[in-house]
Each structure stands twice: as structure tokens, then as C-alpha cells.
Amino acid sequence: MARQAPLCDRLSDQVAPGLRGEALVTFLVRTIAAAAVAALTVVLAPVAQATTIERVITPKGIEAWLVREPSVPLVAMEFAFRGGTAQDPADRSGLANMTASLLDEGAGDLDSRAFQQRLESKAIEFSVSAYRDALMGSLRTLTENRDEAFGLLKLALTAPRFDSEAVERIRADILAALRRDAMSPSELAGRKWWETAFPGHPYSRVNRGTLESVAAIQPADLKGYVGRVLARDNLKVGIVGNIDAATAARLVDDVFGSLPEKAQLTPVPQAAPADLGQRVQVDVDVPQSTLMLGGVGIARKDPDFVPAYVVNHILGGGSFSSRLYREVRENRGLAYGVSSSLVPLKSASLFFVSTATRADRVKDSMDVIEAEIRRMAESGPTAEELDQAKSYLKGSYALSFDTSIKIANQLVLIQLDDLGIDYIDRRNGLIEAVTLDDAKRVAKRLLSGKMLATVAGRPEAATAAAPAAAVPAPAVRAQ
Incomplete structure (x- = not known):
């Protein structure tokens, strides 16, 4: 089945300059103290610095980025098709998610059981997940099983079965998850935010869909989504492992070469969040409340994105070291966790803050969060905060390259963000170049607007005795 996207959707999330997601960075290392990161940097920093990326153009014209690692007896591949849940028809929200969940449930002559047995017998890992702007897949295999793994992937993408048994089983799983979501404050807060901020826009829809829309999805809809979205012109591929360029080109062409040349994507209009400055309450009888604040962010290709990324780390993206964590949790004990994130989507750029607390502490939490946002907007970070943030962000970047699948994921996400094949080499220099004046100027630009x-x-009048748990942090992508 597909990996489930977190609250704000992996590719729409805490996007930092190069991982997102997930999109996958600051939150992957958020629980590691700065001292530990400094120690790890000595060991792991050469990994990122030594990563040599080859641009492979296959005979059929498909581009793939390759990192050779002959010492590792496996091959990892990540791939993405632009489109994602934004391509769901208005009355079929959840279609992309359901399609992704079914791609490993039988293909070609193999029904679901036979397909899964083939994967398991060779220890092949394969999954596909749907996010707002992309459908992302992952394949990992031992080198000795490479050809069979790529053959099964080809079947899944070009000849998915969508048998009634598998469709109904996956549908039941999704419907059960949606019913659970109806009592989850984090899911409800996120759903209401997107619905309110983007009325009538594809981003307003729930990635998993609704009870009504998922119940209406038919095999013909699933086949239609595959035919429209899985194509060569919207494909990004990253490969890492014990494989040379010629072999990689052959396998990529074999897997993806028979897909349609061009995707039939519905244009997703550019949009900005609506109803800024408003507050919307969703009543649900649970011991804690989830608070989600969102406003206009900064586009990934904007020159101010990297300074904004550094500022966000200082404000709320740096976990234990962030201002929000210190003021909300440590100084006042209002919540276990609080985080902020930059979310540059293809058709909107956003900034979020989220936390969870007791109903009677929502107002206090919001007051503290808004005060810290205002303080950062008015004065920016201190020189010491800026130096510490830059040191952390440069050092922790190496942690995105400590496994083959992470490296492959980085290769795809950098392509999706159009950052250039040399981005890994440039990334830390971009962060180091952020000056205090840059940080103060961008803090004002990013944080002065309404949210x-x-x-x-529960409404604030109803108190709850249970302590709050942290809101799951959005996954990240190109750091």
C-alpha cells in the first residue's frame, strides 16, 4: 500500500533548500541536539560533498540522475510523476491516493497475492504515494534481484490490474482511515484549513478523499488516472547503488519507455490563501485541541527562499532550539511541541505554524505564537541565532545522504524543484551567504501578513485534563 502523507502532505511541506519533501530535512533531524550534529558532521559531511551525480539520458530520451556506489550490493530508485492529488476530479477526491495504494496489488498476469509474493521472495521494497503535486514511487532491491525488481515495477506502472477484490479491500482500508480522521483533531484542523483557504481549488480537497468520493471511485477511474498522469514528460528519476550508466539507461527505458510520451494534466491555477486573519473552530469531543495557523509563504525559486528557510528554522523549524519551542513549551508549558514550516507548492506558497494543547490553553498558545511571529517580523533574528542556525543547517544536511534511498529521494526532489544538478554542491554556500540584513528583511516580508x-x-470553554501531544511535523523535501 502507499505510504500515507502527513498533515500538510510530504511534498507540500517543510521544504528546505534541498532534501519533501515529505520532502526530507529539518524534521528528520529535529530531535538531534546541536552538539550531536556537530559530531556527526565530521563523519558524514564528506558524503554530501563526495556525491557525484551523473545525468543519464536514455535512448528513449528519459533523463535520470545516477549516483554510483559499487561498494553497496543494492540499487535504490525513486521516481515521481508531476500531478498528484491536484489531478483528482472534483467529484473523485482521493483518486490519486487510491490509485497509488493499488499499484502493488496485482499487475499483468499476477494477481495481488502473486505480485506480493514475488516482491517478498526477493526482498524487493516497492511503494507509491500520492501528494498534492506529485505521485512518488520508491524501489529498493539487492543487485542480484535487480532485473526482476525492475520488471515488476514495469508491470505495476504499465499493466495494473485493479481487480475487484483488491479495489474493495483498499477502499475499505481508506474508508476506515477516513472515519478515524473524523475524530482526529490534527486531521480536522488541517482539512478545515485547506478547505477554507482554497475554496473551489484542487488544493482544497482532502488527499485521501471523502467517504462519498472514495465510495464512488470505480476501476475505470483508476485506469483513467494512470493513463492521464503516468507519462514520460512529467517523470523524474533518481538511482543510487551498484549500477553503471548504461545498465541504468536500459532499465529506465524498459520500465518507463512504453508509457505515453505526454501526460494529460489539468492545469492547476495559481492561488493565494483566502480568509487570512480569520479563525475557524471545528468542534470535536477530544481531550486536546490542534491549532493550525497558515499564511502566504515564499516560492521555492524566489531568491528569498533560502533566507526564509533560515529564519523559519530560528522561529519554529529547529525544534528544541527554536523560539516557538522555547516560549510555548519550555517557558509556559502550553504544549509538548510546536513547529513552523515553509510549504512551497507548485501553485501556492505557504507558511504554517502548528501545535496541540488543551482547549482552555488554545488562546494562550495562540497569543504566544502570534507574539513571537510579530517579534521576529519586527526585529528579525539576532546575530548569534543566525550563526547557530546556519551552522546547524549546513552540518545536518549530510544526514540526508546516509542511506541509498535518501540519496535517491534527494535526487528526485531536487529535480522536482528545478534546483539544478549542482545544487548539492551549492546548497551550503547559499545558506552561508545569508546575512543578518537578509534575515531581517525576509523575516519582515514572510511574517508581517495575516494568517x-x-x-x-473542544470549544475553549470546555477544559480537558489530559496533556497535549505534539502535532506530527510535516515531512520535508529538498533542503
């Missing part, structure tokens, strides 16, 4: 707030939980 839409959604709160899911």
Missing part, C-alpha cells in the same frame, strides 16, 4: 487559523477540539 488563517483553524482550531479542532
Whole structure:
């Protein structure tokens, strides 16, 4: 089955300059103390610095980025098709997610059981997940099983079965998850935020869909989505492992070469969040409330994105070291966790802050969060905060390259963000170049606007005795 996307959707999330996601960076290392990162940097930093990326153009014209690692007896491949859940028809929200969940449930002459047995017998890992702007897949295999793994992937992408048994089983799983979501304050706060901020826009829809829309999806819809979205012109590929360029080109052509040349994507209009400055309450009888604040962010290709990324780390992206964590949790004990994130989507650029707390502490939490946002907007970070943030962000980047699948993921996400094949070499220099004046100017630009707030939980008048748990942090992508 597909990996489930977190609250804000992996590719729409805490996107930092190069991983997102997930999109996958700051939150992958958020629980590691700065001292530990400094120690790890000595060991791991050469990994990123030594990563040599080859641009492979196959005979059929497909581009793939390759990192050779002959010492590792495996091959990892990540791939992505632009489109994602934004391509769901208005009355079939959840279609991309359901399609992704079914791609490993039988293909060609293999029904679901036979397909899964083939994967398991060779220890092949394969999954596909749907995010707002892309459908992302992952394949990992031992070198000795490479040809069979790529053959099964080809079947999954070009000849998915969508048998009724598998469709109904996956549908039941998704419907059960949606029913659970109906009592989850984090899911409800996120759902209400997107619905309110983007009325009538594809981004307003729930990635998993609704009970009604998922119930309406038919095999013909699933086949139609595959035919429209899985194509060569919107494909990005990253490969890492014990494989040479010629072999990689052959396998990529074998897997993807028979897909349609061009995708039939519905244009997704550019949009900005609506109802900024408003607060929306979603009543749900649970012991804690989730608070989600969102406003206008900064586009990934904007020159101010990297300074904004550094500023966000100082404000709320750096976990234990962030201002929000210190003021909300350590100084006042209002919540276990709080985080902020930059979310540059293809058709909108956003900034989020989220936390979870007791119903009677929502107002206090919001007051503290808004005060810290204002303080950062007015004064920016201190020189010491800036130096510490840059040191951390440069050092922790190496942690995105400590496994083959992470490297392959980075290769794809950098392509999706159009950052250039040399981005890994340039990334830390871009962060180091951020000056205090840059940080203060961009903090004012990013944080001076109004934000839409959604709160899911008991109304503030109803107190709850249970302590709050942290809101799951959005996954990240190109750091």
C-alpha cells in the first residue's frame, strides 16, 4: 500500500533548500541536539560533498540522475510523476491516493497475492504515494534481484490490474482511515484549513478523499488516472547503488519507455490563501485541541527562499532550539511541541505554524505564537541565532545522504524543484551567504501578513485534563 502523507502532505511541506519533501530535512533531524550534529558532521559531511551525480539520458530520451556506489550490493530508485492529488476530479477526491495504494496489488498476469509474493521472495521494497503535486514511487532491491525488481515495477506502472477484490479491500482500508480522521483533531484542523483557504481549488480537497468520493471511485477511474498522469514528460528519476550508466539507461527505458510520451494534466491555477486573519473552530469531543495557523509563504525559486528557510528554522523549524519551542513549551508549558514550516507548492506558497494543547490553553498558545511571529517580523533574528542556525543547517544536511534511498529521494526532489544538478554542491554556500540584513528583511516580508487559523477540539470553554501531544511535523523535501 502507499505510504500515507502527513498533515500538510510530504511534498507540500517543510521544504528546505534541498532534501519533501515529505520532502526530507529539518524534521528528520529535529530531535538531534546541536552538539550531536556537530559530531556527526565530521563523519558524514564528506558524503554530501563526495556525491557525484551523473545525468543519464536514455535512448528513449528519459533523463535520470545516477549516483554510483559499487561498494553497496543494492540499487535504490525513486521516481515521481508531476500531478498528484491536484489531478483528482472534483467529484473523485482521493483518486490519486487510491490509485497509488493499488499499484502493488496485482499487475499483468499476477494477481495481488502473486505480485506480493514475488516482491517478498526477493526482498524487493516497492511503494507509491500520492501528494498534492506529485505521485512518488520508491524501489529498493539487492543487485542480484535487480532485473526482476525492475520488471515488476514495469508491470505495476504499465499493466495494473485493479481487480475487484483488491479495489474493495483498499477502499475499505481508506474508508476506515477516513472515519478515524473524523475524530482526529490534527486531521480536522488541517482539512478545515485547506478547505477554507482554497475554496473551489484542487488544493482544497482532502488527499485521501471523502467517504462519498472514495465510495464512488470505480476501476475505470483508476485506469483513467494512470493513463492521464503516468507519462514520460512529467517523470523524474533518481538511482543510487551498484549500477553503471548504461545498465541504468536500459532499465529506465524498459520500465518507463512504453508509457505515453505526454501526460494529460489539468492545469492547476495559481492561488493565494483566502480568509487570512480569520479563525475557524471545528468542534470535536477530544481531550486536546490542534491549532493550525497558515499564511502566504515564499516560492521555492524566489531568491528569498533560502533566507526564509533560515529564519523559519530560528522561529519554529529547529525544534528544541527554536523560539516557538522555547516560549510555548519550555517557558509556559502550553504544549509538548510546536513547529513552523515553509510549504512551497507548485501553485501556492505557504507558511504554517502548528501545535496541540488543551482547549482552555488554545488562546494562550495562540497569543504566544502570534507574539513571537510579530517579534521576529519586527526585529528579525539576532546575530548569534543566525550563526547557530546556519551552522546547524549546513552540518545536518549530510544526514540526508546516509542511506541509498535518501540519496535517491534527494535526487528526485531536487529535480522536482528545478534546483539544478549542482545544487548539492551549492546548497551550503547559499545558506552561508545569508546575512543578518537578509534575515531581517525576509523575516519582515514572510511574517508581517495575516494568517488563517483553524482550531479542532473542544470549544475553549470546555477544559480537558489530559496533556497535549505534539502535532506530527510535516515531512520535508529538498533542503
